[in-house]
Every structure is written in structure tokens, then in C-alpha cells.
Amino acid sequence: MSGQDSNFQRFVEVGRVVLLKSGPSEGKIAVIAEIIDHNRAIIDGPTTSVPRQSFPYRHLTLTPFRLTKLPFAAGSGVIRKQLEKEGLVAKWENSAWAKKRAAIEKRRSLNDFARFEVMLAKKARRDVVRKSLAKAAKA
Incomplete structure (x- = not known):
């Protein structure tokens, strides 16, 4: 074949x-x-x-x-x-x-505090994305 x-x-x-x-x-x-x-x-x-x-x-x-x-x-x-x-x-x-x-x-390999920092960073990013999408929807 x-x-x-x-x-x-x-x-x-x-x-x-x-x-x-x-x-x-x-x-x-x-x-x-x-x-x-x-x-x-x-x-x-x-x-x-x-x-x-x-x-x-x-x-x-x-x-x-x-x-x-x-x-x-x-x-x-x-x-x-x-x-x-x-x-x-x-x-x-x-x-x-x-x-x-x-x-x-x-x-x-992350410890507890590093996981907490990652969670905060994700929340901040999610907030920025949500605000920019809301602004785009208004325009």
C-alpha cells in the first residue's frame, strides 16, 4: 500500500x-x-x-x-x-x-498564593474584556 x-x-x-x-x-x-x-x-x-x-x-x-x-x-x-x-x-x-x-x-507547580494571583489576573482581564465589549455594543 x-x-x-x-x-x-x-x-x-x-x-x-x-x-x-x-x-x-x-x-x-x-x-x-x-x-x-x-x-x-x-x-x-x-x-x-x-x-x-x-x-x-x-x-x-x-x-x-x-x-x-x-x-x-x-x-x-x-x-x-x-x-x-x-x-x-x-x-x-x-x-x-x-x-x-x-x-x-x-x-x-504553582503554590496557593500564585494560584490566587492568577485568579486576580483573570478577573482583571475578564473585566477589561467585558467593559470593551459593552462599549462596542453601545457604539
Whole structure:
């Protein structure tokens, strides 16, 4: 079946950037360096401090990003050079997905007073919006 007929856009493939869902590196991204079998792959994240290791697919999330010209059985050095050349870590950090994760993480780390300040800021913003809408409705 050709790529045109398939509904899937993200495939488990060498060079695919993945988000780790569990383990000590949870929330970090890595690259599939090699495919072991239908359950596991060797992942490596030389720029995101994820050690080269075997990792099950069920604990990975495939991202839309991939390294284009990654050679077969590439080592950490080669993967690092490709990541830096294509700027994939920066692309990931600028993606809506990563920004949303960062915002959720930030919100989780707030203490009680910070949550109170956020509530006041939201009230102030809501008030400004409401007043400007009322003014626009009158005009």
C-alpha cells in the first residue's frame, strides 16, 4: 500500500522523534535509533539527556517530527549532529504541543498564593474584556 492510501501520518521508523510517557526521562523527547522488534526500539536523546536504551512502544508517543537522513545503526554522536543540524529540539519546543505541556507543568507547580494571583489576573482581564465589549455594543 502506498503512503497516499494510508490514514496514518506518523510511523515507527528510524529517525522518528518520540515523547517518553514513563520512566525517569518522562516528558523528554528522544529519537528512535533502531527498531528491535514489534514491541521495542532503541531510543537515544543525546541533546535531551535521555540515555541510549531499549524502550517499549507502549511508553512512547510518536511526534510529527523526524530526522530525515539518519544512517542505519547511527550512534549517539551522529544523532546529536543531525538533531543540531535540523534544529529539531527547538522545533519541538516551539510546537503547540510542547508549549501546552509546559503550561500544564507550570500550573501544577504553582503554590496557593500564585494560584490566587492568577485568579486576580483573570478577573482583571475578564473585566477589561467585558467593559470593551459593552462599549462596542453601545457604539
